[in-house]
Amino acid sequence: MNFSKSLIQWFLHNKRDLPWRKNTYPYPVWLSEIMLQQTRVAQGMPYFLRFIEAFPTVQDLADAPEEKVLKLWQGLGYYSRARNLHATAKEIAYTLNGNFPPDYKGLLKLKGVGEYTAAAIASISYGEAVPVVDGNVYRVLARIYGVDTDIASPGAKKQFTALAASLLPPRQAADFNQAMMEFGALQCVPKKPDCKACIFNTDCVAFTTGRVQQLPVKLKKQKVTNRFFNYLVVKDVLGNTLMYRRDGKGIWHGLFDFPLVETPVQTDDAQTIALIKSTLDFAPQTIKRITDEPVIHKLSHQKLHIHFWEVTTGQTLPNGIDLQQAMLLPVPIVLHIFMEKHWKA
DNA sequence: CAGACGTGGTT
DNA sequence: TAACCAAGTCT
Incomplete structure (x- = not known):
């Protein structure tokens, strides 16, 4: 099967019309990616719209008092994201002449931008061939390829990144990465996915071996x-x-x-x-x-x-x-x- | 590197 | 209902 080709085709027919997909400028892409870290689309959406309205450009965000940024972020959680967002806006506006770093390596240096976010911006905004690895990607790859590595283990990220990189079509990085996440969010969902309606159900290792509920493997339990x-x-x-x-x-x-x-x-x-x-x-x-x-x-x-x-x-x-x-x-x-x-x- | 870091939806 | 989980990053 040509997984990547089928996946991208699926994406082009099923992608949601989301406000941060109107263009591929780094600013809205970055803003949405930070907001969506560990956060559902439905929860982040109103915040994105309010931020874009209050701060149409990075410069506007940089010039705002931190308290105003935090107030707009109120209720979204993980508030270090908001503080780092503001610090990075200042960095871009005042040190980088208003421009985002032009590649993955440069983006990775920004506060609050880790491997996932740097890859998302680099691929979506610049077309750079770097794979994103988020919760969706772990789940989709673990199931389709039957990978039973504990995704909470130290080496898991490297392994899944390598697998994603091997699947990524270099000239379609933006579509492939977003397709992986969209597919995980809409079709290959954590609980009770509708595998009968899945385009990969004849190839998916998890489905064909009856392990959909068991994959991905996540052992670490959080204590409260x-x-x-x-x-x-x-x-x-x-x-x-x-x-x-x-x-x-x-x-x-x-x-x-x-x-x-x-x-x-x-x-x-x-x-x-x-x-x-x-x-x-x-x-x-x-x-x-x-x-x-x-x-x-x-x-x-x-x-x-x-x-x-x-x-x-x-x-x-x-x-x-x-x-x-x-x-x-x-x-x-x-x-x-x-x-x-x-x-x- | 394991643990800290929010909130809300779903099962 | 307690547990899980949602486009992770930082220390």
Whole structure:
């Protein structure tokens, strides 16, 4: 069978009409590829449209304050993508004279651009013959060629990249790469693919040997740690509240949140209140738990048990900010939901 | 290099 | 419903 030829033919008949496919300029391609990392098309699409509208060119993105970029990114997750996106826009606008690096090797040097994204931009925008290897490619190749290498193992990427490279028609890199991903997204889906309707079902090793559900092999299981958060929703005499920018290495770097009291285990109200009091650098008037049950917020690797506490004070807090002002800050989605529910007039 | 890093949809 | 997973990258 001529896998590549059939695949590209399938793609040309089945490709979706997506907003980042209107042209092949590096800017929209790069933007969409960053947004779609570990993210579904349906989830990323509205963000792409808003970004293109707010920042029609790399220059516009470079000139924006980081806070505005993060605010527009709010809710999409993996916020380092947004920070790296902004840093790279500046790099391109101010150091590279507004031009993206002209090849895979150069693109790979950009912040937030790894092997996958560099190959995607290089092939789609420049026609460079470099294979993309993403979750779709692992799945499609593992099934059709019956590759049972654990895709989470160290050597898997190299092996699948080599296989993809051997299949890639040098002059049709853009179509081939997008075809692999589109085929994985639409036909060769993770759960219960409709193999009866698949053009490769007579050749697919997984299908012909009854191993579609077993491939690709992924052994590593992700462990989730529980954390117990108490967010202090402060209200001073002016009705102002307190919010701080998170930095360091942990979750939500660059976003803002309320003063946080974290405990290593679940604590009762008396304990928690005592702890809250000891952390405050102002005199509280009242401390009241707002949430009856903890809000459960699940991240890919953490399960957050969050209580919100209203803390009032008779003082005027020097760094207090207006609630409407606070709502303009980029925040984790769980805080956004809280503010929408409790602060919306 | 194994683990950290979000959110939402699906099973 | 807990687990999986979705166009990965960084450290």
